[in-house]
Amino acid sequence: MEDKIIVPNALEKLKADLSIPTEEKEIPIVASFQAPTTDGLTDEIEDEPIGLPSQKLLTPELLQSEVSLAIGMIDFTQHNIFRVAVKYKSKNKLKNTFGENAVERAEILKDGGVAKDSMSDEDKAILRVQKKIDEVVEGLPFSDEESKVLRPLLEKYIIANNGKLPENFFAYLGLIQIFGGRLLNVIML
Amino acid sequence: MEKKETKLNELFLIVGTLGVGKTTITLELAKATGKKIIVLDDVVHKAYSDFETITTEGLPQLKGNCVVMMEDFDLTLEALANTQRNACVIVEDAGRYVSSNISMSVKRFIINHRKFNFDVFFMFHYLNEVPPYICKQYSKMLLFKTGDNLVKEQNKWSNWETIKKKAAIVKKHKSFNHFEIITKYD
Numbered sequence: 001m002e003d004k005i006i007v008p009n010a011l012e013k014l015k016a017d018l019s020i021p022t023e024e025k026e027i028p029i030v031a032s033f034q035a036p037t038t039d040g041l042t043d044e045i046e047d048e049p050i051g052l053p054s055q056k057l058l059t060p061e062l063l064q065s066e067v068s069l070a071i072g073m074i075d076f077t078q079h080n081i082f083r084v085a086v087k088y089k090s091k092n093k094l095k096n097t098f099g100e101n102a103v104e105r106a107e108i109l110k111d112g113g114v115a116k117d118s119m120s121d122e123d124k125a126i127l128r129v130q131k132k133i134d135e136v137v138e139g140l141p142f143s144d145e146e147s148k149v150l151r152p153l154l155e156k157y158i159i160a161n162n163g164k165l166p167e168n169f170f171a172y173l174g175l176i177q178i179f180g181g182r183l184l185n186v187i188m189l
Numbered sequence: 190m191e192k193k194e195t196k197l198n199e200l201f202l203i204v205g206t207l208g209v210g211k212t213t214i215t216l217e218l219a220k221a222t223g224k225k226i227i228v229l230d231d232v233v234h235k236a237y238s239d240f241e242t243i244t245t246e247g248l249p250q251l252k253g254n255c256v257v258m259m260e261d262f263d264l265t266l267e268a269l270a271n272t273q274r275n276a277c278v279i280v281e282d283a284g285r286y287v288s289s290n291i292s293m294s295v296k297r298f299i300i301n302h303r304k305f306n307f308d309v310f311f312m313f314h315y316l317n318e319v320p321p322y323i324c325k326q327y328s329k330m331l332l333f334k335t336g337d338n339l340v341k342e343q344n345k346w347s348n349w350e351t352i353k354k355k356a357a358i359v360k361k362h363k364s365f366n367h368f369e370i371i372t373k374y375d
Contacts, residue, residue, distance in 0.1 A: 010370050011214070014329070015221035018308070020196045022222075025274040025306040072271040080264060111288045138293045141267070 026065070062163065067154045070165055074150070075142045077173050081180035082140050088184070090133040098126055106130045198303045200326055201310045202319060205333025210366040212236045212281070214331060215310050219277040222308050227273065228256040229265055230281040248272045262286035263294035270298060275306045283311040284318040291320045299326050316352065321345040333368045334359055348373060 094102040108114060109127050119127070142150075158165060201218070203211045212234050219226045228237055233256050241255040245265045248257065249272045259265045269278065280286065287295055299322070302309050311327075313319050316337045324345045332355055337343075339353050339360075346352055348371070355369040 011217075014370060015218060017196070018199070018218055018221040019223065020194060022198050022275075022303075022306050022308070023195050025304070069271075076264075076267055076271050079267065083261070083264065110290065112290070134292075141293075 063155060063158060066158050066163065066165060067151055070154045070158070070169070071142065071147050071150055073170075073173060075147075077177055077180075078142075079140050080177065081184065083137065084181075085184055085187075086133065086136055086140070090129075090136075093133075094126065094129060097129065098122060102126055110134075198306060199308045199328045200299065200302060200323075201308070202323065202327045202330040203310055203312045203333075204314070204316055204319065204330060204335055205368065206314055206335050208365070209333040209368070211312050211331075211333060214368070215279055215312065219279060219308070219310065222277050224275055224277045224306075224308065225252070226254040226277045226279065227251070227269065228254075228279045228281060229259055229262070229286075230256060231259055231285075233258075234281060259286075263292050266294045266298040269307075270301060270305060273305070273307075277308045277310070278302075279310045279312070281312055282314070284313050284315070287311075287320055287323070289320050291322050296322060299323065316346075316356070317343060319345075328373060330371045330373075331368050332356060332359055332371060334362075334365065 091103050094106055098105070105123070106126050106129070109119070109123055110130055114123060201215075203215050205211050213236060216226070216236050226240070228234075228240065233240075233242055237254075237256050239254075241251075241253060242258060243251065243255050244258055245260065245268050247255075248265075248268045251273065257265055299309070311319075311323060315335050316332075325347065330352075332352065335356065337356065339356055343349055343352075351371060355371055359367055359369055
């Protein structure tokens, strides 16, 4: 690896470099939030049977893109709900086991605020619990295996809905978020 | 057909103490990219007063420049990855959200920023609060005056001697807003 120092007046050059375009990527959400279109299902199209136009547009790439988006949205929702639950439970676990200041102490220890050889036995125990909590949090997003299980099911669902995620998919996700949040509030009373 | 010239996305570190002009310069650079600008923070800096202010949940509908008022940094990064492409992402005061042991969400975001066509600007107040993982991944750094103790070696930087030398120049410079640019090539 080679380092290079740029002279101080290089800001304009930096801006010029930044103005060179980077490779454009497809924005997944724009496609996903469009309601399924009924264009082409009018009497004006006489030569094509109803339903075929939209099915023709569904290429394998588009289907996979829609499936990935659906998995991303479901993952975001479940991650959101479980993350709150884990945070609440972990705070309680730390407080109940090590006392009122354990949560703040865990943060300091996690950020490397105390040298290893200066840690007390209790500090080490707090760190062990915190590590377990972090592992649970990091394991919340779907794994590749979990995504693989969902993929064929979602493919069928999207094909059955003319190649698009229907509006009620987003409504269900919204409801899950609201119900999930309320359920957590009740459980955590 | 002639192939259009493109370049790789950048991961900038903007390091400097309060009031040195980090936000002003960063915004200037972000505008130069021509991409929409997404600022992650939990307060709105006056430089972004003409930006739309949204929450993480508003990201799927986002079209233009905005400040995302975050409640949870990791979740916001996941939402960005799931819902946005082709943007400049500015993480204001990143030291408040990123600890030395960075989370998997931050790591994934950094690894994938080119896949999403994101130019990323992480802003820190001190060199010593930059997590080791980001020290290895950044492409360019704008170094302003910081409160770092430069005598103490920071092994996490592969180019510490260069940084130290440039930091000394910045420190001695009469202008409070002076900065040096350091690049790192693979």
